[in-house]
Amino acid sequence: MKYSSLFIFLFFCAVTVLGQTQRPVENVVITSTKKKTQVATAKNGDLQINVSPKDVNKFKALGVVRYSDFGAIGDGKTDDIDAIAATHAFANQHGLTVKADEGYTYYIGGKERTAVIRTDTDFGTAAFSIDDTKIENRRASIFVVSSNLQPFKLEGISSLKRNQEKIDVSLPGPCLITVTNSNIKHYIRFGLNQDNGSQQTDIFVVDKNGNVDLDAPIIWDFDQITNATALPMDGTTLKITGGRFTTIANKAASKYTYYSRNIAIRRSNVVLEGMEHRIVGEGDHGAPYGGFINVGDCAYITIKNSIFTGHKTYSTIGSAGKPVSMGSYDLQVNRALNVSFLNCSQTNDINDRKYWGILASNYSKNLVFDNCTFSRFDAHKGVANATIRNSELGHMGINAIGSGTLTIENSTIRGxxxxxxxxxxxxxxxxxxxxxxxxxxxxxxxxxxxxxxxxxxxxxxxxxxxxxxxxxxxxxxxxxxxxxxxxxxxxxxxxxxxxxxxxxxxxxxxxxxxxxxxxxxxxxxxxxxxxxxxxxxxxxxxxxxxxxx
Known part of the structure; x- marks a missing residue:
């Protein structure tokens, strides 16, 4: 009962009425006064958005807002990130679809600003130029696909068994459960990038009665659980379509300082379709990327009919003090379940060793490549069940450790x-x-x-x-x-x-x-x-x- 009450409370916290001030996690304040619709930046960096009552009514009647409605220029030179973030913030408040303006090229400079996507978004054929040559925060995503639902600490689970079918909890609905035991270390890496391992962890889906989805089972015995978190899962599918994105590559030193100037998917039940991502400006050095599409802490994600690009391979010094080739990814999946890539490819030659393998994953389950042409499939810190079918993989082939069933069918592997x-x-x-x-x-x-x-x-x-x-x-x-x-x-x-x-x-x-x-x-x-x-x-x-x- 207490979780049901919490769910209702969180829902109402996410809804505001006309004229009410809103300051959610994306650090924006939205007002509706008789002044004109405009976007400004406060001294503390927050966005201050005012939308006139007339425009509010117009946008709600249309059911759609565009970046130009909030001041985006789209000339490929003027930084439009504030207008983009403001558009999504207003759309999130009123449940409106966001559409990019056809023919626009949105320049996104180095300002630390993240646009939060909580409603269907159509980037269409618009272009986005992401300039990473001079940025304020390499860890700040350009877009975060997020949920209005908030995680909460899960009490009463002291241990778990591999393949356990049920946990003794009552929940507001289906939830993504993450458990850890900080007293046990797994994945103690060996070799040139050696480390001391990571705390034991697992991620799985349960229904409101605590029944585990056995298609993505619990894979470890937990003698002790030091932390357990439940994230309610959205029942509707959020759709993101189109977009022609180009990253102007960073010029930083070739060290393991990963850049996250990306689209981070942190909401379950998302379909991303028809996107293209290209990379320009790579030189003889640069810092690595942690995935232009970065999927994490979510389930049921489909990425289809899209084109991505492998990053150039650079060399650095690993933790063992010797030179190593440094991984850099256009696609990354971490702590996620049921993630499928369908009919996807990459712009550069899958057999060209100048470019690093395009995908990496950790702590994930049920990963699928179907009709994909990619340079690599990779599961670093384990995958439970993976399928590669009707696909062609290039010079880095299939790299994996994990459990369950690894299925490879109707495919050509060139590793x-x-x-x-x-x-x-x-x-x-x-x-x-x-x-x-x-x-x-x-x-x-x-x-x-x-x-x-x-x-x-x-x-x-x-x-x-x-x-x-x-x-x-x-x-x-x-x-x-x-x-x-x-x-x-x-x-x-x-x-x-x-x-x-x-x-x-x-x-x-x-x-x-x-x-x-x-x-x-x-x-x-x-x-x-x-x-x-x-x-x-x-x-x-x-x-x-x-x-x-």
Missing amino acids: RSLVNLRSDYGSTWQGEIVIRNCVFAPPGEKLTNVSLISGSYSGLHNFGYTCYLPERITIENLHINDSNQPDDYQGPTIFKDFNQQMTDGSYQEKFPYVRASEIFLKNVTTESGKDLNISNNPFMFKDVQVHTD
């Missing part, structure tokens, strides 16, 4: 391996990999070993969890294009040599790798005509059972 189980996080997949009706086409340069599944595991590093080889791997109707290999090429292998030191029983793992695995092969062919073998290190995989049909 160095068909699936790379990331060694910096333990080359672990606790579950199943299914590969059907695919072509594996490693790069044209001659490789000493062509492997379907790559990874590395010494057994001497504590990642904070037990690491697993996939318990079941099914490969059906796979063609391996391995024609361009050296004369001493022995043929492809299922597994790369994960540990060159483990050649007999004398090698001892401090943190044993669970290698109980079954492999089912049907109609696997090679361009070279050579047979598919288990590994160049057969001892390490001696307990793996291979079944052929």
Whole structure:
């Protein structure tokens, strides 16, 4: 009952009436006096918006507001971010659709100002030029897609079990639940970007009675929970369409100072369609980006019929004190469930190594690529269930660790391996990999070993969890294009040599790798005509059972 009351309270806090002053999280104050409609900036940086009663009535009758209604010039030179933010703030207050002005080019300079989107938005064919060469706050998003519903602390949950079906709570409606145990460390990274790990966490959806959506299950045992948060989920779908965005790249030093000059999606049930993002002005150095589309702390997100751009690869010094290639992303998914990319592509060559892989994800579940042409799929800190179908992936291929089922079908993969189980996080997949009706086409340069599944595991590093080889791997109707290999090429292998030191029983793992695995092969062919073998290190995989049909 108390959560229902809280829900009603939060709802009414988000609604204002004509003439009432509003100062929500986006730091705007909206008034309606007889003065003309105008947008100004207060000394503290807040937007002060006055909308005349006549204009209020007009906009409400139309059901639509445009950026030019609040002073946007659209000449590609005048900074229009205040007008853009003001338009959305007023639209949010009255539940109006926002439309960009056709033929306009909105320049967005370096001012720290974020436009909050809470209503349907049609960017149309308008252009947006985002200048990152001189900014006030690299962490400030350009747009945040947000909900009127507010998170609240969830009491009474002291522990959880993997695959638990219900939690003992009563909620106002479906909620996205995030739990953490700060006393346990997971994802203790190994290698040139080594770190001390992250606190144990999980994210899942429950209905008003606490029933867990088992399509995105709880994946960890929690002996203790130090924090639990519930975020009510909007029942309607918010739609964002169109837009031709161009980022003028930053000129900062090549360090891990990620830029978030982006569209951040923080609301569940969102469809983004028909957007384009391009990048200009990249030189011989620059700071990385954390995703022009950055999806986080939400569920049921669809991004379709859109075009993105890979960022240039730069080098920096990693935490181990040695040079590393620095990741920079146009798409990023963090702590999100049921996120699909449908019929999407990128502007630059997916096989050009000058550009970093386009997508990264962490702590997410049920990620889908369908009919996409991208340079990479990547799950850093785990994914539970992922599907890649009808797609083509370029030089960085498929990189993942996690659990559940990884499905790859009707696709062409051009990475160095068909699936790379990331060694910096333990080359672990606790579950199943299914590969059907695919072509594996490693790069044209001659490789000493062509492997379907790559990874590395010494057994001497504590990642904070037990690491697993996939318990079941099914490969059906796979063609391996391995024609361009050296004369001493022995043929492809299922597994790369994960540990060159483990050649007999004398090698001892401090943190044993669970290698109980079954492999089912049907109609696997090679361009070279050579047979598919288990590994160049057969001892390490001696307990793996291979079944052929």
